[in-house]
Amino acid sequence: MPDCRHRTEHIEHFDEHGWVLIEELLTPTEIEAAYPGLFSVYPTAEAFHSGDADFRSSGFKAISDSPANAGEDPRFRPMQFAGLREFPFSDQTLNLLALHPAIIAVVESVLNTHDVRLYQAETFAKYTGVTEYDQPFHVDYTNHTMLPPRHDRKYGQVTLFLFLTDVSAEHGPTKVVSRQLTDDFPLSKLNSMGEKVDSDQVAVWEKAATSAIAPRGSLFVYAPNVLHRGTNMSIPGGARFFFNLGYKSAGADWVGANPWPRKGFYEQWEPLVNRCSVRQLEVLGFPAPGHDYWDETTLHGAAERYPELDLRPWCEALEKRSRMGTA
Numbered sequence: 001m002p003d004c005r006h007r008t009e010h011i012e013h014f015d016e017h018g019w020v021l022i023e024e025l026l027t028p029t030e031i032e033a034a035y036p037g038l039f040s041v042y043p044t045a046e047a048f049h050s051g052d053a054d055f056r057s058s059g060f061k062a063i064s065d066s067p068a069n070a071g072e073d074p075r076f077r078p079m080q081f082a083g084l085r086e087f088p089f090s091d092q093t094l095n096l097l098a099l100h101p102a103i104i105a106v107v108e109s110v111l112n113t114h115d116v117r118l119y120q121a122e123t124f125a126k127y128t129g130v131t132e133y134d135q136p137f138h139v140d141y142t143n144h145t146m147l148p149p150r151h152d153r154k155y156g157q158v159t160l161f162l163f164l165t166d167v168s169a170e171h172g173p174t175k176v177v178s179r180q181l182t183d184d185f186p187l188s189k190l191n192s193m194g195e196k197v198d199s200d201q202v203a204v205w206e207k208a209a210t211s212a213i214a215p216r217g218s219l220f221v222y223a224p225n226v227l228h229r230g231t232n233m234s235i236p237g238g239a240r241f242f243f244n245l246g247y248k249s250a251g252a253d254w255v256g257a258n259p260w261p262r263k264g265f266y267e268q269w270e271p272l273v274n275r276c277s278v279r280q281l282e283v284l285g286f287p288a289p290g291h292d293y294w295d296e297t298t299l300h301g302a303a304e305r306y307p308e309l310d311l312r313p314w315c316e317a318l319e320k321r322s323r324m325g326t327a
Helices: 008-017 028-032 035-041 045-049 092-097 101-111 187-191 199-208 260-265 269-275 278-284 296-305 312-326
Strands: 019-022 116-127 157-163 219-222 239-249
Touching (some): 008 101, 045 116, 092 269, 101 157
Antiparallel strands (some): 157 219
């Protein structure tokens, strides 16, 4: 059974505005259980700002003083993305947050289909003082999909931020604008606005924007044609950590980011597969039990590759299909 924790009004808000913030979808206990894995990848705020030598901090300091990262104007800077780390990780508790049943249930409701796929999963860390995190308003169009999204829910996609720590107004919250205020603008203008949109119009959007402020365990969900931007980290000695996730409807081959088949050589991949439920494996792209892909040969090959994976659901489905075929 799905772990459905969201409410109908959350989906109604998404349908109306193109985004929704679901506060505390996951519990503090569920989030904190992933902290050992998270902080094996990143230093804590205290460790980072202590100034002590730490291999986890080096990537945030190497080019922080380069011209590309200088200035105070809102724009994209290389160091804004220094904190991205691709899934999967060595810690399976951290990995499984990306595939949490409650998150999958939200995606199913938003996209109005059970047949969904995880196409992107990255952790993200930001630290006060690394760079200016202010960005211009934009939509996630050219870097997530080759084609524009439909106006209905068919072949949909969504980006989700799972907050791993609390986000206040000083933690650089994402600012988001209701889709109702941008429907008259083509995506080509919204994607990289520059001089394409009048500054007075941008000021209207800025005034109307909502800051995604919420405690850890909250889930921020937005559509690819929704205007948003990152804001600056201002809290002294601060840090912000979250999971950056992308889900889509199965069959939307023009949408993508992280190709999971390439992760097969990661030593973390097989342990992750072994820990996943049947449903979580489906979301990663494994054919469901009963799918035509499965036969004696492919089941044997899967058992060889993943010797600790319980393949009984697939075996039982194949046996049932064989009986029905000979009845």
